[in-house]
Amino acid sequence: MKKNIGTIDKAFRILLALVAIALYFSHVVSGILAIVLLIFSGVLILTALIRFCPLYLPFGINTCRKKK
Numbered sequence: 001m002k003k004n005i006g007t008i009d010k011a012f013r014i015l016l017a018l019v020a021i022a023l024y025f026s027h028v029v030s031g032i033l034a035i036v037l038l039i040f041s042g043v044l045i046l047t048a049l050i051r052f053c054p055l056y057l058p059f060g061i062n063t064c065r066k067k068k
Contacts, residue, residue: 001050001052002052003051003052003064004051004052004053004056004057004061004062004063004064005047005048005051005052005053005056005063005064006062006063006064006065007065008063009048009063010048010051013044013045013047013048014044014045014048016041016044017040017041017042017044017045017048018041020037020038020040020041020044021037021038021041023037024037024038051064
């Protein structure tokens with residue numbers, strides 16, 4: 001797998017996941033929405049850690065800096 005997630009994209013994904021997790025544990029969201037948000041948060045953290053997003057491939061998106 002070639003990396004296609006840059007540093008800013010990685011930070012944004014982790015931040016978004018942490019916000020969703022905080023909403024769950026502060027009981028702002030509940031029910032099905034809470035479960036969907038937790039799954040989404042897990043996917044965001046996983047893709048941020050491995051720095052690869054399979055959804056970027058069909059669109060040709062790459063947020064990594066190009067090496068000179």
